[in-house]
Amino acid sequence: MERERKKILKIGEMNQCIGCCSCMLACARTVHGDYSPVKSAIQIRSSGGLQGKFVADICRGCIHPPCAQACATGALTARKGGGVGLHREKCIGCKKCIDACLVGAIRFDQREGIPIICIQCGACTKNCPHGVLRMEVSSYAE
Numbered sequence: 001m002e003r004e005r006k007k008i009l010k011i012g013e014m015n016q017c018i019g020c021c022s023c024m025l026a027c028a029r030t031v032h033g034d035y036s037p038v039k040s041a042i043q044i045r046s047s048g049g050l051q052g053k054f055v056a057d058i059c060r061g062c063i064h065p066p067c068a069q070a071c072a073t074g075a076l077t078a079r080k081g082g083g084v085g086l087h088r089e090k091c092i093g094c095k096k097c098i099d100a101c102l103v104g105a106i107r108f109d110q111r112e113g114i115p116i117i118c119i120q121c122g123a124c125t126k127n128c129p130h131g132v133l134r135m136e137v138s139s140y141a142e
Helices: 022-032 066-070 096-100
Strands: 007-011 043-046 054-057 076-078 084-086 107-109 114-116 133-137
Touching (some): 066 076, 066 096
Antiparallel strands (some): 007 133
8 A cells, every 4th residue: 555645735837827816815714714815825926017927935845944944942843745834832933934934935923923834735726716736746755
């Protein structure tokens, strides 16, 4: 019996993104029980200018995540296959993980006092009407 391999979030063709933010709302609603895109671990934004395209700030699923390495309390731990897990009870709200994230994918929840971390669940992919986001089997050996 083969073990299930972990999946990580990937971006497909960003030119197909219309900026509807359905992915952000799905993440906020499904993972954080909130209807505000501010609570989303994925952020869709304009690259700016009159002909600016949309860009997606997402967790890249690092195998040796700098955010987890920066966490002094062990609140963030590396996830097999890429990405991190958050242990809320250990988090002291120091925000070192935010500074350590190489792609700027971590935001901070001011109300809860914890980072907003992508858990690689795929809720955003299921709600993207144009198939821009997808979950792929991690290419990293476990």
